[in-house]
Amino acid sequence: MKFKKSDPLGVVLNALLLPYQERVTDVVKISKKMIEKGLINKQSDIINDHIAFRTLGVDHLGIKSFEKIFLHYGYRKMSFYNFENKKLDAYWYAPPSSYYPRIFVSEIRVKDLSLNAQKIIEKYTKHIVQDPVSQLDLNNAKTVGEFFHKPLWDVPTIKDYKLLLEESEYAAWVIYNRYYLNHYTISVHELPNGYNKLEAFNDFLQSIGIVLNSSGGIIKTSKDGLLRQSSSVAKMVEATFADGEHLKIAGSYVEFAERLVLPEFKKLPKDEIKTIHRREGFESANADKIFESTYRNQTDRTSK
Template sequence: MDKTKLLSKLWEQYAEITPSAKKIHDLLEGKGEEIKNDHIAIRTFNDKRVNIDVLEKLFLEVGYEGKGEYIFESKKLFAKHYEHSTDKNAPRIFISELELEKCSPKLQATVKEILDSCDAEAFNNPELVLSGAIWKTKSLAVYNSLLEESEYAAWMYVYGFRANHFTINANALKGFNSLEELNAFLENSGWKLNSSGGKIKGTPAQLLEQSSTLADMHSVNFDEGSLQIPSCYYEFALRYPMADGELYQGFIASSADKIFESTDVKLQNR
């Protein structure tokens, strides 16, 4: 699979359960904007069968290179970001993993049971990153058990391997002079933004500002019945030049920590 097809498939999967992203995309295009993608984020567990080392393979094969590494102490996450070696317009890839050894024995056992229930061959699928939830059951009881400790783990159980969010490159927008202006336009158009840590995470001094919508609510068919669960969200990133004049390419862990909460069901009713 080439880069273009991989990125297209990731978008198709994402848009299917995040209809707001397509609507915002079309809304901005309707204002004459050309939408460019800053980065795509993917979640996983640090189990050796599905960890970052496994999921990165497909991206490395299509020309991406590992760049920054990030630690999120409170959420027990580790992440890496990747940039394409030759195509500077290609979106960055951001892959995070839940550090299971830092979680409770109960959560560790639950995740092991989930992964053990899969056909072992599924982990060898070169397109695992596009496979969604490959486990055999989808129990509301298991979801709620994971949710008590880690919203990230609960989200993974429901949605599996797919893009968690896409990100509009705000630098490429012509009709907005700041992220504040873009946020105001989105809110005036009816979209709810993630206000955890403020609607804008990061500062010009940190060389990166980010904001995001709250995740869409998506109907999930559990064994016990259907329930609306937060799916994915749309992010917006504005980058600032470094001392050499080049735009900053990395991420700010403290900002990303709050962006992760866009899928948190507790934010939906704020």
């Protein structure tokens, strides 16, 4: 999970991943148990399939702003995804080389929310009158890394948070967490035999006490059967709101992906199979359920 300090893109990714690792206790727990089980020798042996971010679809923010960072560092904008019921749009971005993770960025279509929800979001973002990414020196990796943890808007009141939560759990997550890394993803197919299929790896995860997202089933499978995904349920974290009140809210989580070999490469010897031989991209039906790793229909299960 750690990249070279001499690598500009690595500096940016480290600035995202290291704080995420400290906050999401399941990350270290899973890595330690994988080492104990002999699946990896060290945490950096884990292949990170992708990382994901959530944003607000308002002027000067959202995907159009956020993507500028990673496009600058060599990522390529790929497929578009629409989540009608959740009122979300998303794109994924291919890395400059397979050494780096894919990136998945989503945004909520704020104008599709109720007027009350729009007013709450506007209350916190109306002072942003120009794209904050345009003000960054994108060649300064350290500054870019710090940007992800910069508060672009004020911490909400608990009242505003709860009102948003009732209409859009996604919007409520973003209004408090801002650009915090939503999740990183373990490439299960890269693990040793016996653990390189999701069924087996999920059994391992549950044996060490990891609660898995059950929305749409523990394993979410693409229509072509070649992309299979599971995720942990976000742990609840203590949040302090603008009025000094405290509430436990959903934090971030960990995802697990299995990308199968494309039919035309089925006969390739295992040691010759590379990223280009496996299923690429994402699946909206899978992602729709993965989003719910931070939703109450899942997080409430961890307190029962």
